[in-house]
Amino acid sequence: NAGVTQTPKFQVLKTGQSMTLQCAQDMNHEYMSWYRQDPGMGLRLIHYSVGAGITDQGEVPNGYNVSRSTTEDFPLRLLSAAPSQTSVYFCATYRGSGELFFGSGTQLSVL
Amino acid sequence: GEDVEQSLFLSVREGDSSVINCTYTDSSSTYLYWYKQEPGAGLQLLTYIFSNMDMKQDQRLTVLLNKKDKHLSLRIADTQTGDSAIYFCAERGSGGGADGLTFGKGTHLIIQP
Numbered sequence: 545n546a547g548v549t550q551t552p553k554f555q556v557l558k559t560g561q562s563m564t565l566q567c568a569q570d571m572n573h574e575y576m577s578w579y580r581q582d583p584g585m586g587l588r589l590i591h592y593s594v595g596a597g598i599t600d601q602g603e604v605p606n607g608y609n610v611s612r613s614t615t616e617d618f619p620l621r622l623l624s625a626a627p628s629q630t631s632v633y634f635c636a637t638y639r640g641s642g643e644l645f646f647g648s649g650t651q652l653s654v655l
Numbered sequence: 656g657e658d659v660e661q662s663l664f665l666s667v668r669e670g671d672s673s674v675i676n677c678t679y680t681d682s683s684s685t686y687l688y689w690y691k692q693e694p695g696a697g698l699q700l701l702t703y704i705f706s707n708m709d710m711k712q713d714q715r716l717t718v719l720l721n722k723k724d725k726h727l728s729l730r731i732a733d734t735q736t737g738d739s740a741i742y743f744c745a746e747r748g749s750g751g752g753a754d755g756l757t758f759g760k761g762t763h764l765i766i767q768p
Contacts (some may be wrong), residue, residue: 552673587758634698648696
């Protein structure tokens with residue numbers, strides 16, 4: 545089992561460009577989430593989903609869109625990238641016991 | 656909202672014990688967690704403790720919980736270079752997403768030879 549797979553691992557964008565960060569899981573977990581990690585800020589929840597067709601906003605949702613058409617996939621879309629979105633992005637699934645399973649992250653730079 | 660506080664850095668000598676501290680504000684916390692993040696990787700669950708417990712030991716790891724003071728600590732005995740990582744405290748209560756998890760900002764554990 546691969547667990548939680550994120551692609552790409554690295555990405556450089558210009559301000560105003562759009563892109564989609566991919567997240568796929570093979571653990572059949574209903575709950576998936578996106579976090580961003582910034583120095584000195586820890587992890588901040590962007591969006592989450594409790595199942596296919598259901599999404600909700602986290603702490604810092606502005607500038608990001610998500611959708612959940614299948615249990616396996618939970619893509620994160622940046623519609624118009626800004627330098628403030630330079631960060632490391634983590635996708636995670638949740639088993640319901642308090643344990644989150646994280647992907648290895650996407651390092652995004654917006655110039 | 657709910658808050659989890661940790662020191663940003665801790666430096667210890669190899670072979671000594673490391674003690675990473677965390678305080679939280681949510682009185683409805685049911686579980687408290689320690690996650691470890693190694694360089695270039697995502698977080699991995701290290702250990703957890705149920706809120707009605709005072710202590711949990713797992714090999715070199717000891718978790719102490721003072722529920723009255725809302726204080727959690729992680730002790731790593733005989734600290735090794737492989738323990739160098741960022742350690743995140745998290746609590747499961749009324750905040751966060753549907754998982755109810757609120758994370759601290761993480762403590763960088765630096766090991767001196």
